[in-house]
Amino acid sequence: MGGLRLLAIGGSRTRYGHSRVLGQCLMLQTNDLESIAVDSHLNDFVMVVRPSGPPVQVVPVNSSGLVPHPIAISDPNIIQYVSLAVDDEDNLLIAGYDTRGAVIIDTLGTGRSITSPALLRSLTGSKTGLLPATGGFARNDMTIALDPVTNELFVYNATTDLTHIQVSVFAAKASGDVAPVRTISGPATGITGPGFEAGTNKIAISADGRLFVSEPNGRILVFAPGATGNVAPSQVIEDSTPVPAAQGGIAVRSCHCHCQHDDREKADDGL
Numbered sequence: 001m002g003g004l005r006l007l008a009i010g011g012s013r014t015r016y017g018h019s020r021v022l023g024q025c026l027m028l029q030t031n032d033l034e035s036i037a038v039d040s041h042l043n044d045f046v047m048v049v050r051p052s053g054p055p056v057q058v059v060p061v062n063s064s065g066l067v068p069h070p071i072a073i074s075d076p077n078i079i080q081y082v083s084l085a086v087d088d089e090d091n092l093l094i095a096g097y098d099t100r101g102a103v104i105i106d107t108l109g110t111g112r113s114i115t116s117p118a119l120l121r122s123l124t125g126s127k128t129g130l131l132p133a134t135g136g137f138a139r140n141d142m143t144i145a146l147d148p149v150t151n152e153l154f155v156y157n158a159t160t161d162l163t164h165i166q167v168s169v170f171a172a173k174a175s176g177d178v179a180p181v182r183t184i185s186g187p188a189t190g191i192t193g194p195g196f197e198a199g200t201n202k203i204a205i206s207a208d209g210r211l212f213v214s215e216p217n218g219r220i221l222v223f224a225p226g227a228t229g230n231v232a233p234s235q236v237i238e239d240s241t242p243v244p245a246a247q248g249g250i251a252v253r254s255c256h257c258h259c260q261h262d263d264r265e266k267a268d269d270g271l
Contacts, residue, residue, distance in 0.1 A: 103142065
């Protein structure tokens with residue numbers, strides 16, 4: 001039986017500089033990692049797909065050493081958990097599928113209570129256009145990410161057979177059966193299926209509103225803020241030398257403190 005080792009890395013707010021390990025903990029029975037999210041207090045939310053354990057476990061800030069009984073969070077609306085995110089109020093978003101295979105993205109009030117968060121809102125229904133898990137339930141075919149400035153919700157979503165792939169963008173704090181404000185999809189986008197390994201984020205959003213999409217062969221597709229429809233990426237980042245065909249995850253470091261909607265170009269972003 002394996003375990004998950006979490007390292008807390010600290011450093012300055014400058015773009016470059018030295019970092020050091022602030023703390024670490026070993027969580028037993030959590031090697032089936034699917035997703036992780038961190039709030040502004042540096043509490044770690046870890047999604048685990050081991051059937052015998054709680055689906056989301058929380059490692060509080062400053063935890064160190066062995067944590068045999070981490071805080072457990074579950075969502076009765078979801079039977080298959082896929083992806084996590086944390087909003088600007090430190091509330092936890094959980095994306096997954098219900099008993100019918102329909103997508104549900106619930107927001108739990110962890111900003112007020114980590115131990116017993118209330119359900120704040122639920123995004124689900126036919127108007128959302130989110131793709132169901134057809135042909136059986138799949139893993140890693142959905143990634144959620146939040147714009148660190150506008151708090152818009154981006155959802156990478158694919159059917160199990162990969163016949164439909166899209167990135168849907170919803171208004172901040174969208175709830176109920178509502179349509180996305182825009183959807184990026186089509187052959188011109190170059191967006192393909194999810195990563196081969198569970199726990200890899202397909203998308204990330206920078207503080208200037210750009211969408212980054214991880215692709216095989218070390219390629220990263222970058223879409224301009226507000227991109228919609230069957231549109232080509234504004235930039236493609238790739239290594240000049242051949243790399244393995246496997247696809248990894250992606251994350252963007254964004255300085256979203258004190259960033260304004262009309263001054264996004266000053267945000268400090270790093271890939």
